[in-house]
Amino acid sequence: MQTTPQGNEPQDSVYNADSTSYQKQHKPSSQFNTRDEYLEHELQIMQPKRWRPNLPFRDYRFEFEDTIPAMAGTIGKVVMVGAIAATFAAPLGLSESFVLENVRYELLIVSIFIILFSGFILPTANLAGTHGPLIPLIPIVVAAGGHPMAFGLLIGAFGLILAITKGGSLLARLTSKGVCGGLLIYLGFIGTISQVKKLFAWAEGIDMAHIAFIVILATIVLYALLEHFKKRWLAVPLSCVIGGGVAFALGAPFEFHTAPGLPNMNPMYWWGENTGWMLGLPTLESFVVVLPFAVLAVAMWSPDFLGHQVFQKISYPQRTEKVQMDIDDTMLSASIRQTFGSLAGGANFTSSWGTYIVPAAIAKRPIPAGAILTALFCVIAGLWGYPMDLAIWQPVLCVALIVGVFIPLLEAGMEMTREGKTTQSAAIVVFASSLVNPAFGWSLTMLLDNLGLIGCKERSANLSKMSRWVIPLIMFITLTSVMAIVGMLPGIPALMADFRH
Numbered sequence: 062m063q064t065t066p067q068g069n070e071p072q073d074s075v076y077n078a079d080s081t082s083y084q085k086q087h088k089p090s091s092q093f094n095t096r097d098e099y100l101e102h103e104l105q106i107m108q109p110k111r112w113r114p115n116l117p118f119r120d121y122r123f124e125f126e127d128t129i130p131a132m133a134g135t136i137g138k139v140v141m142v143g144a145i146a147a148t149f150a151a152p153l154g155l156s157e158s159f160v161l162e163n164v165r166y167e168l169l170i171v172s173i174f175i176i177l178f179s180g181f182i183l184p185t186a187n188l189a190g191t192h193g194p195l196i197p198l199i200p201i202v203v204a205a206g207g208h209p210m211a212f213g214l215l216i217g218a219f220g221l222i223l224a225i226t227k228g229g230s231l232l233a234r235l236t237s238k239g240v241c242g243g244l245l246i247y248l249g250f251i252g253t254i255s256q257v258k259k260l261f262a263w264a265e266g267i268d269m270a271h272i273a274f275i276v277i278l279a280t281i282v283l284y285a286l287l288e289h290f291k292k293r294w295l296a297v298p299l300s301c302v303i304g305g306g307v308a309f310a311l312g313a314p315f316e317f318h319t320a321p322g323l324p325n326m327n328p329m330y331w332w333g334e335n336t337g338w339m340l341g342l343p344t345l346e347s348f349v350v351v352l353p354f355a356v357l358a359v360a361m362w363s364p365d366f367l368g369h370q371v372f373q374k375i376s377y378p379q380r381t382e383k384v385q386m387d388i389d390d391t392m393l394s395a396s397i398r399q400t401f402g403s404l405a406g407g408a409n410f411t412s413s414w415g416t417y418i419v420p421a422a423i424a425k426r427p428i429p430a431g432a433i434l435t436a437l438f439c440v441i442a443g444l445w446g447y448p449m450d451l452a453i454w455q456p457v458l459c460v461a462l463i464v465g466v467f468i469p470l471l472e473a474g475m476e477m478t479r480e481g482k483t484t485q486s487a488a489i490v491v492f493a494s495s496l497v498n499p500a501f502g503w504s505l506t507m508l509l510d511n512l513g514l515i516g517c518k519e520r521s522a523n524l525s526k527m528s529r530w531v532i533p534l535i536m537f538i539t540l541t542s543v544m545a546i547v548g549m550l551p552g553i554p555a556l557m558a559d560f561r562h
Contacts, residue, residue, distance in 0.1 A: 083108050083120055097291070100126065100425040101378040107427055109184040109384055115429055121184070123430045126294055130421035131434035133297040133465040134188065135442055136452040137416025140462075141191035142167045143453060146408035148199040149209060155339070160408075161449075166324040166331075167407045168443030171398065172436035178394040179432035185383075186390040187369060188432055189398040190414025194365070194499065195358050201547060202354050208340060208347035210332060213403025215348060215355035216410060220396030223359060229388040232363040232507075232536065233370065235528055239486030239516045240506045241371050242477030244364055244499060247491045249471030256459040256467065263455035264313075272311050272456070276304050280460045284468065294424035296464040301457045308456035315454055319446035331406020338406070357500070357543045360536070362412055364503040366391055369418045372473045376422035384427045386418060420465045486516040497550060504540045508533035 086106040093099040103122070109115055117123065146160040146167075171189065179188050202212060223229055257277060264273035280300050287293045309315055331337035370386045377385060391413055399411045421431050442448040451457060478487045486506055494502030506515075511533050513521030521529060541550070548555030 087122070097425065100124070101381075104377055104381040104384055104425060104427060107384045109427075109429070111185070111390070112182055115181060115184045117430065117433070121427060121429045123434070124426065126424040126426050127421075127431040127434050129294055129297055129424050130417050130419075130426065130431045131438050132301075133420040133461060134190070134414055134417030134431075134435045135438040135448075136301075136458065136461050137414070137466070138168065138171065138191065138439060139164060139442060139449050139452040140458055141193055141416075142409050144193075144196055145191060145199065145410060148196055149203060149408055152200060152203040153338070153340075159337075161319065162324045163331075163406075163408045164449070165322070165443040165446070166326070166405075167402070167409045168439040169324070169326075170402050170405055170407050171409070172439045172443075174394065174398040174401070175432050175436040175439070178398070180429050180436065183387075183390045183394055184427070184429040185385065185387040186394040187366075187386045187418045187428060188414035188435060189391075189395040189411045190417065192358060192361070192365075192410040192412035193415075194361055195410050195412075198354060198357070198547070198549075202351060205350050206347075207351040207354065208343035209338060209408065210340075210403050210406075211343035211347040212351040212355060213399055213407075213410060214343075215351060216358050217396045217400035217403065219355055219359040220362065220392050220399065223362070224389050224392035224396055227389050229363055229366060229392045231532070233367045233388050235511060235524075235532060236364075236367055236503070236507055237483070237486060237510050237516055237520060238477050238481065239483030240490050240503065240510050241367055242474045242483055243487030243490035243506065244494070244503055245368050245371070245470045245474030245477065246487060247474075247494045247499060247502065248368060249467045249469070249474055252467035253463055253471065256463045260455055260459040263459075267313060269311065269313060272308050272313055275311065276307050276456050276460065279303050279307055280464060284464050294420065296423075297420055297461050300460040300464045304456040304460035305451070305454060308454075313456065315450075317447045317450045319449050321444060321446050323444060328405045353543045353546045357540065357547070357549075358410065360504075360540050360543070361500040362392060362395075363388075364499055365415070366413045368470065369413050369415055371477065372419055372470065373422045375473050375476055377425065386413075386428065416462065416466055419469050423469055482517040486510045489515055497544065500540055501544065504533070504537040508537045 083106055088102065090096065090099040093102065103124075107121060109120065115121065142164050143160060146163045150156070150160050175188050178186050260277065261270060261273040264270045280303065283299060283303055284293075284296055287296050287299070325331070325337075332340070332342055334341040366388045370388055373385045395411045395413065402409055402411070417431065417435060418428075421428065442452065474487070478484055486509075489509060490502045490506040492502070493505045496502070508530070510516040511521055511524055511529050513529075544550050545553060546556045
């Protein structure tokens with residue numbers, strides 16, 4: 062059986078296997094010496110079917126380990142959608158009630174697409190999550206007069222083009238281990254530092270700074286013990302319990318205040334002139350204003366998606382290529398989810414769901430079963446309301462993201478740069494990302510690496526002219542030009558002043 066490298070685009074031989082089916086190859090966990098052996102065997106015998114029904118118990122099973130990425134993903138979704146909605150709401154003068162209701166609305170919207178795509182017809186498509194790196198751009202979009210529906214629809218359209226042309230998997234193949242490893246190290250380190258600072262800022266805000274130190278210290282000890290006993294997949298739930306429990310025991314204030322309820326499900330309410338966003342429907346000018354931002358948003362998908370796929374490759378055993386995340390299918394599902402979500406009135410801007418896929422890879426679980434549970438948890442959180450309060454409480458939120466996403470990314474990046482001539486490329490991508498952002502660092506270092514100026518010279522020599530410099534150069538120029546237009550290059554004023562004023 063063959064699969065395309067890096068892109069993981071499955072061939073018919075994978076999905077029409079002449080071997081026995083998953084059902085016949087499945088064995089109860091009691092027949093294995095360890096739980097890890099059972100989970101690895103499950104990954105190796107799965108035969109996911111693309112654009113055909115994949116059914117629980119026939120094509121995959123639910124395991125206790127699936128609840129971990131589902132829990133982490135739900136926490137991440139509540140936080141990230143809330144951040145995007147709040148970032149839009151503040152300059153538009155919208156109230157906190159708008160943010161809360163739109164988050165609940167988005168939790169219900171995303172659950173439908175999770176089940177349809179990742180759980181049913183595209184089992185190697187990662188869940189369509191939230192575009193975290195886009196958050197700093199949103200105030201600029203609003204200041205420029207950008208309309209959220211226009212912005213979302215253009216992201217969906219550009220994403221579909223990239224998915225259909227298989228541009229995502231192409232860019233993944235052109236990214237070396239050194240570049241990808243450096244990108245993971247940067248994202249892991251910056252993310253960890255960010256969450257530690259947020260936790261201390263919260264603790265200082267309640268005049269109990271010592272709580273942050275004690276919570277983080279307890280989390281470090283817990284993570285080390287789980288690593289020692291090879292139970293790292295339990296890090297998210299246990300760290301949430303310890304983080305929240307220790308903080309509450311030390312006197313940190315917490316209370317539930319989001320009551321059960323159902324958001325307004327009418328798209329016309331959200332896109333009314335006096336209701337919801339209070340913006341009405343977008344005009345042609347609205348699409349022109351957000352065009353460069355949408356190009357940048359989709360261009361930033363590739364390094365994000367690649368990092369998630371590589372983390373799976375490192376965590377999964379051999380002979381599991383057919384169940385690993387497919388970059389093009391993930392882009393396709395994310396684009397469709399973005400289009401319908403924007404039409405419906407949601408505030409989310411989508412990307413690959415990192416807070417789900419990273420814990421799932423650690424737990425050695427495939428995408429579909431955890432996806433179904435994530436959808437269920439999102440519905441419960443959205444309708445019940447109270448879990449949303451717990452998910453966004455800083456002692457729970459910060460430690461969950463640290464141990465569930467950022468530390469594993471840091472570990473994976475260091476693992477990728479252990480062998481071969483990878484350290485030069487890794488160092489440069491960290492350097493360049495620090496200058497602007499990860500998208501800039503990735504595109505510049507990919508160009509330098511493929512040209513053979515840094516990294517493995519033998520790899521560069523074996524690339525075609527298109528792969529060596531034409532495609533990387535086009536990508537770098539496109540990204541840098543868009544960043545220059547909207548004023549994202551440090552020290553350089555926006556080329557089009559309207560984006561700043």
